[in-house]
Amino acid sequence: MDRIRIVGGQKLNGTIPISGAKNATLPLMIASLLTEDRLVLENVPRLADVIQLQRILGNHGVDVMIAGKRAGDEPNIGRTIELSAKHIVDTTAPYELVSTMRASFWVIAPLVARMGEAKVSMPGGCTIGTRPVDLLIMALEKLGAQIEIEGGYVIARAKNGLRGGDINFPKVTVGGTHTALMAAVLAKGTTVIENAAREPEITDVADCLTKMGAKITGAGTSRIVVEGVAGLNGARHSVLPDRIETGTYAMAVAMTGGDVLLQHARPELLQAALDVIAQAGATVTPTNEGIRISRNGSGLKPVDVATAPFPGFPTDLQAQLMALMTRAEGTSHITETIFENRFMHVQELARLGAQIQLNGDTATIEGVKRLKGAPVMATDLRASVSLVIAALAAEGETTVNRVYHLDRGFERLEQKLAACGAMIERISG
Template identity: 75%
Template sequence: MDRIQIRGGAKLNGVIPISGAKNAALPLMIASLLTDQMLTLENLPRLADVNQLARILGNHGVDYSIDGKRVGEEAASGQTAHLRARTIVDTTAPYELVSKMRASFWVIAPLLARMGEARVSLPGGCAIGTRPVDLLLMALEKLGATIEIDGGYAVVKAPKGLVGGEIEFPKVTVGGTHVALMAAATARGSTLIENAAREPEVADLADCLNKMGARVRGAGTSTIEIQGVARLNGAHHRVLPDRIEAGTYATAVAMTGGDILLEGVGEDLIKRPLEALEEAGVTIVGDNRGVRIARNGAGIDAVDVATAPFPGFPTDLQAQFMALMTRARGTSRITETIFENRFMHVQELARLGAHIKLEGDTAIVDGVDRLRGAPVMATDLRASVSLVIAGLVAEGETTVNRVYHLDRGFERLEEKLGACGADIIRVPG
């Protein structure tokens, strides 16, 4: 099994191109099930989760191809993928596929919308809390589906098609909003989604659906209106930049010091994380190329953050920010409000010398003068990259094991950091 080795102490300087967003790419790929025509996605990131979802979609009959590299194309350029589901050959998403990636459960919506039925295994994914699918199924029920849980599978049926309705989520759910959008796009009549997720990835899916012929208004706000259409067409769509990747590298520069341009991303996508970094003493300047992050000489100030749905501080950046706070002057409090089991990185950061105490859903971090390299183990996708960030300043060598978690969500991480001065290598296992 591959591992990543880091020798800490180098500042980061240069340019890091930001890849397409994993959290946008996955629902966009799943939306290909809604039409028998071609959906072309540009700027698709090269990630293990993207490859795994392609295999899952292939099980349902989606033909999937990637354009070859073009003349003058840089290694950082995203892929262009073509997906076409001429015929749905199987409406069952089996456990052995769905258990490997939680987002694949979302195929339940387009399969139901197009075929009138679906049988989808209850999901797996990162072990960061139960993250039940009850709200996703509730949304389908509101659109006229019947639902039964049978042997670990959700069996949903709407033999006469889905019908528009009112869906009010009791709490914000990105997955639930994705599912509701895809199901309602071709439902008869109009659908109103209240307390919808406002994440940019939701708006990106709605934008793509509209290019396919859907009639969606209000995506990116808490109220979304959908007027169902009889069928959807093919489309050409570019995946938006990955705000979590951008926030991760911004935090890495804040940790090491240096000056980095995050190329291809706007401040609006990562406004709250950038505000927190500014409070910590980091200089941030946006321009037409991207966002420049710099910390030269000044120390790191302690900052309290609490995770929240967009536009709040993302739960997917909580572990990275905690790594930064291990070197801050003073004490910071980091509160996790989204998932109940997302502090598994705390023990591994402690192996590097961090001082962190847990009190319920809050981590109290006392900054230390130095971290020391050690072998550590990735426990989930975002936790794994927090260990990389800590390793970039730890004295000596840090070895991050089980980096398959990293490959699920970060494209060429060691190459991007290494090109900016980090002493980091991947060691094949």
């Protein structure tokens, strides 16, 4: 099993190209099930989760073609993939495919919308809490789907098609909003989604669906209105840049010092996180090419942060911020309001010398003058990269084990960091 070896103490200087957003790519790929025509997606990141979703979609009969290498191609430019769901041959998504990735459960919406039926295994993915699918099921029921749960599978039926309805989510849910959107675009009549997630990835998917012929207004706000259409056509769409990758590398630069251009990054996608990074002592400068992050020899300042749905501070950057705060000059507090079991990185950061106390959903971090390298283990996708950030500033050598978590969400991480001066390498086997 691969692991990553890091020798800390190097400042980061140079350019890091930001990849297409994983959290937009996956629902965009799933949206291909809504049409017989080809959907072409550009700027698709090279990630393990993308490969797994290709397998899942292939099981339903989707043909996936990845554009081959061309003269002048650069590895830091995302791939182009073409998806064709002309013939859906199977409306069942089996446990062995769905259990490894939570987002794959979302296939239930386009399958029942287009085919009138779907049988999808309960999802898997990162072990960061229960993350139930009850709100996704509720959304489908509001649109007329009949739901049964049997043997670990959710079975949805709408023999006469879905119909528009009012969906009012009791709490903000990205998965529920994606599901409601994809189900509503082919439903008969008007659907109103209240308390919808406002994340940029929701807007990106809505933009793509609109190119495919859907009638959607209000994406990016808490109230989305969808006028159902009889069918969707194909389209070409470029995936927006990954705000979580942007924030992760911004915190790595803040941690180590140096000066790095995060190429293609868009500040409006993560302004709350950039504000916190600036508060911690880094200089954040939007440019025509992306975002520059720099920090000279000045120390890091402590911050107090609570995670929140967009436009608040993202839960997917909580672990990275905690790593950064281990070296702050003072006491920081981070409150996790989204997932109830997302502090598993704390004990691994402690192996590097971090001083962190947990009290319910709040972590108190006492900054230390130095971290020391040690063997650590990745526990989930975002926690794993927090260990990398800490290791970049730790004295001596750190080995991060179980890096398959990293490969799910970060494209070419060690190459991007090494190009900016980090002493980092992947060790296979």
